[in-house]
Amino acid sequence: AGQGRRLREGVTVAIVGQPNVGKSTLLNALAGYEAAIVSEQAGTTRDPLREHLLLDGLPLTIVDTAGLRETDDAIEREGIRRAWQALEKAELALFLVDDREGVSDADRALLARLPAMPRLLLRNKCDLAGQAPALYPGSEGQELRLSAKAGLGLDLLVQALKAQAGLSEVGEGLFLARARHLEALDQAASHLAQARQRLTEGAHAELAAEELRLAQQALGRITGEQSSDALLGEIFRRFCIGK
Secondary structure: OHHHHHHHHOEEEEEEEOOOOOHHHHHHHHHOOOOOOOOOOOOOOOOOEEEEEEEOOEEEEEEEOOOOOOOOOHHHHHHHHHHHHHHHHOOEEEEEEEOOOOOOHHHHHHHHHOOOOOEEEEEEOOOOOOOOOEEEEEOOEEEEEOEOOOOEOHHHHHHHHHHHOOOOOOOOOOOOOOHHHHHHHHHHHHHHHHHHHHHHOOOOHHHHHHHHHHHHHHHHHHHOOOOHHHHHHHHHHHOOOOO
């Protein structure tokens, strides 16, 4: 059900890190066009910038945020406050560092402040550091070397995003559960629990058998073994359908 929801609704991913590590460049590289302004001047990004993308079948909302640092600029401080707000609503954080400098003490302090969520450490500008793109387990968890400007390692990033979303192997076994499927599973579980309780209490076996029959009926709504009339009734109850 979780995989199905992610395929239908997508995953919200926040790009965070200190200024000038390549956050906006990464957003542009994933979007395929200049969605964000890129400048060597620190503090260019103020408001969080959102782009809705489809990467290898995975719908994503990528949020580019202001560089996280201490500043006396009131407008930049507001942008940083909004960046932390965007992080609270995200499902995955991409934390960027400059591969030439590595993970600094300031980076570690920011990592410690991140909300509890899956995260991926991106060592950007790996070409300038003389390193090849690679995805590997690092000291800060899963790490990826890439170059957003040169377009190196973006395929590895897409793989990592799909893996974080639980979609690394999308095939025939993927179950796209709808709301009525989940409701039917809940009902089946409830009836099974009632059957167990009745048997434990020493009730007549017929009462437990009735609960098992209702559980089987609920599962039949998932497997398609329910009657066509019942299915049509469900469709007309949930949707407004004309001729």
